[in-house]
Amino acid sequence: MKLNYFLVIFFIISSLCSAQELKVTLFPFNFDYRYVEISNGEYQFNQFKNLSFSTNYERHQLLLEHVEYQNSSGNQTINFDETTQEYHVSYLYEAHRLNSYFSLYLGLGSGFYNAKLVTRYLDQEITDKTNNTLFLSGLISLQFHFKFFTGQIDFRLLEAKDYRPQPTPEMILRTGFSF
């Protein structure tokens, strides 16, 4: 449902713009790595599932993302499955064009996340869900555009209540197709 809201926003904005001026990019192949605290207090890079698309108009870019992460622990007797879902909206501005192919974008983002936790002990199972919680982010994006192919490396700092470390550093490698 929440993803639908984003799609609606995207298409409303798109429809208000001239088709010739607007470029839409879909990113089906993303590699999203975030440096997070794990249960014993240490830190490691975890991979997140990331589905995103962007719309560009002149030097402006609107990036919409759905990010999901699952974490499981325990054994056959007692185990925990946590699924976190995030919905990102980010605005980026082309701060510097390096050449005809490469550009540097800077941006700010916001959105919300929620988590679902399933706790199981033998035949007992309990599901808990959180409310939607706001987060903020800042991005630097190095983008490559060649005809209909787009590749970009984004470095993001994410500030969210339940995330550690704060801010949480993230790197996303996106490859997509523009039209």
Place this chain on the structure above:
Amino acid sequence: MTKIIYSLFLSLAMVTTLSCGKSFNPDSDSEKGKIRVRLLTVDPLIPEKYKFEVIELLNIFDLTSLSGKFARFYTKAYKENDELKGIQPRAHFLKTKSGVFIPKDELSTNLASIYYHTQNLALWDQKIGAEKINTLPRKIILNTQINGKGYKDNNALYEGKTDAIIFLKYTDQDLPLALNAGVFAHEYFHSLFYKTIQLKINENPFFKKMDEKILALSKNSRSGVLNISMKPLLASTEFTNKGKSILAKTDLAQLTEDSVYDYFRVLLKGYNEGIADFWGWSYTNDINFISHSIKETPTNRTLELKSQNLERPALHSKSEILSSVFVISADPEVKEVYYNTLSYEIGTRVGLFYKELTNFVATNRKISLDEAKLEVSKSIFQLISGWGNDLANSQISLNYEDLPSPQDVLIKFSKTFMIKNAIECEFILNAIKFTTNNSTTTLNQIANSNTCIQNEIENKYEIKPKEND
């Protein structure tokens, strides 16, 4: 038009950012004091079962590291200048709308559970008069490699030198040891025994001297819920016949120092493990609490008469124990392992006796089981405190007659326990009069000079030597 829309969106993002005004601290970082957490606890109606329950953690300083008045945790622990150091773990919780914290992963559940049990047992210490024995917060070690044979995984132990309870990595598929309430209570008791007896006997010149010669009782300050042991010894006819034979040929008036030391070693370790099992039963009402986590134990630790092939509670005799010591000491290669086995066998009878006594007292006095547990536990604490002082100050004799038997220890216990009527007195006296002997569980009456006497002034019964006619 498009530029206006984009600008509006950027403004919205900025406004959201600035007006957010929320703290970016996780809920658990700001929680202190009394905190409601959902954990796995023993079902009071079905002791063999665990269920999810919302409980209160008290006096929490920091929920993220689960540090508070009652416990402090260490991972990757090590000793530096005799001080315990390590990394404080990080727990992760999800907060529900009703303000209850739910552990998100196994480690967080372990930490919260251990803290909860520590707080309960510390409060129990206050009730039984032991509040000055243990210092708070209790130290708990997790996720740490321990040096020593048998300390790799799937075990929990108490170490006296660091005064820490240690949970080794759990690799089985059953209830993790850190969540096993009975196991924690078992380990917790070891801290009481260590401080009231093991530390004290080191003041005795005899034990001090033997410490340097043999693997010491006090130096070997680790007590695990599962120690390396072999299959039951005392049930073996061949074993006990061999023991009887050695005993018959021994000058009992002049035993060797090694034999006397080994006798005390297995007797004290037996009491340590046995009462620890009683503590585990008392905390959970589960006669086989270890089995939730470890399906098979080398020795039968079930606190049930039927499981122990007994008709009524009975302890081993002095001759059984000493003859076993003789047989074991003859084979130095397996000595340590068999001493552990012997200790656990002695201990199970001790734990079973106190559990049966508790049930008997509850029924006889028509009081709740919890009230009966309190009475028995108070007296056990007084027993071990007094026994520790006695051992520290006594001259250890090499005469067989002077060795304390389990029945002698029971008489000591009877002096700390308020025996309310003749029936209770007979219950305890029967455990003194009857013992198993020589590999069977058939009860035999041993030479006994004790009887129940009513003390009308103090309105109680006492077990005392019979007066000569």
